[in-house]
Amino acid sequence: MRDIARDLGVSLMTVSKALRHHTDISEQTRNRVLKRARELNYQPNWIARSLATRRTYMVGLVIPDLMHSFFAEVAKGAARKFDALGYQIVIADSEENAETEERQVALLLARNVEGLIIASAQPNGRAELFRTLRSRRCPHVLIDRLPGGLATHYVGCKDDEIGALATGHLVDQGCRRIAHIRGPAIPTGTGRLRGYRRALAAHGLEVPREYVVGRHPDDESGYEAMRRLLSLEPRPDGVFCYNDPVAAGAIRAALEAGLNVPNDVAIIGSGNVHYSDLLRVPLSTIDQSSYMIGETAAELLIQCIEAKRPLRPQRTFIQPRLVARESSRRRPPPPAGPGRAYSAGCC
Amino acid sequence: MRDIARDLGVSLMTVSKALRHHTDISEQTRNRVLKRARELNYQPNWIARSLATRRTYMVGLVIPDLMHSFFAEVAKGAARKFDALGYQIVIADSEENAETEERQVALLLARNVEGLIIASAQPNGRAELFRTLRSRRCPHVLIDRLPGGLATHYVGCKDDEIGALATGHLVDQGCRRIAHIRGPAIPTGTGRLRGYRRALAAHGLEVPREYVVGRHPDDESGYEAMRRLLSLEPRPDGVFCYNDPVAAGAIRAALEAGLNVPNDVAIIGSGNVHYSDLLRVPLSTIDQSSYMIGETAAELLIQCIEAKRPLRPQRTFIQPRLVARESSRRRPPPPAGPGRAYSAGCC
């Protein structure tokens, strides 16, 4: 900028304004400045600009696992939206670990991100991170996982609905001994478990305690959990899995045990990750509109950032949608028509 | 920082040094400063620090698709390594589009990243982006895709080896009419095609022109391409696919056509993405050590950044590894032992 100013015999200020298309600069000088800038291949320095304006146009996205297609899709949705709105996104991976997440958030704050989208790995009841965010006045939108008793912005499904929808579907398919491979002690894990229990109760079904197993949300532990379930007597005839990777692992275990999916045991997951249609047995699942979660959260966050005053907490609950594929369809589908319990919005 | 200095009656400089654990500060003052900093919940401002030091400790990673497991895994490897080395990674998605990639790189440069890792979407022969990078003296490491005639750092496989390894494996399995669903006109696409042709020639096999189809590297177009192949007369009995998503799509098409995989048609992909073991038919593939590519590239980039003088171009070629699963195994595996053509390093 200094060079341009010197070359053109104008002040630094004039250059600065011209470059930013400020109104009170004559057409002519602006063009001279722009021309010279191009010749010199001038590149604005965002660091300096940020320091002066106190704006970074950077936002953070914290997810538990980059490699989980569900969150990758969320990230893609958010990235596209932010890009369109002139913000840069920085993605951080918390590795499904509360401390790592706190560290990542601290790093992002130190970089002066203007806002944060978080699919939090904080266990139920641990709210310090959110208190910090609030006290530092950093706009943030929670996604996918909604901690209880917190007045924050949120975009995602209601997890008990997911659990009830999936479990209800298994009941509809004729399953009577329905097990659950649960997730960790985070809102999605406990919420889906709650929904599962509610649906069982609603249908007057009872199952042994041992029918709820699992902890870690990946296909390896889905496999292990399923093996445990299959060793029980009586063996479950339907399994609702915390998410699609877990379900994929469960299918592998079932097939390995020589069972037929869905006839010996029906399986359903959640998340509708991109490859679930390509699995050994195409996987029934609950679609949570991952891409849309990313987009919607991004829009909301920008609103928060650009609002003068903090907005009051806004929650967008996305309707979970049953996607029934082969892994759970035990009978030819009942005739379409109004009144089917769990078919609304099904593919 | 000013507040701390005022409260303690010392200079700003003293505070600055104490905070950074500079040596020439007395134990005692340091502790006083640190204590007060904690009390005031002082958070260093990276923007200001960056402006003063001309260091950002930020690096960029540009990949063609966040949602492709292969690149997600690369990203994970790089992220972990950078994190350990005290750098922050910013991931950008080029959407497999050359212009978007150039825009993303420009954005990252404007943010003063200190270096870049790029899995480039530039088509063969288009080298302007790399010239820019070079002229701007921005350290960069190319991964996965190595443009011809460019003296740059690189980490990845040799694509003709991938093509030859995969195709040779199909020959070993008894396939004689081997088709190829190819990728785009980028180094990986043309390199694998070249390897495929070389292997066919080496085995004295000839195939009709129509046996090479495809363009887009996703499962949808893999499906379409496979349908085209299956309509040919004679029908191929083996297909080498550009990557695993394409192969997954191809398997779907084959099964839908009522064919048996691998007996009617054997299929192999490349990339060894995490879920390939869980597909309808567990997918044979070429492992490219995606995670290690990320790690290695990160290490190399940091070396470049921290070196006084530009390093001379360093290339790390990773040995592709055959992973033979069900989608290509037409006969019981031959007895293990030395001398098997393509078994080195196989799982």
Next chain:
DNA sequence: CTGAAAGCGCTAACAG
């Protein structure tokens, strides 16, 4: 319409 002055929060270099 143009420009001078002051400062964003921090640090390198050097002087005491």
Next chain:
DNA sequence: CTGTTAGCGCTTTCAG
């Protein structure tokens, strides 16, 4: 060991 001076590259504010 501590402090002073002079910026980093850009912008806001306000006076011409």
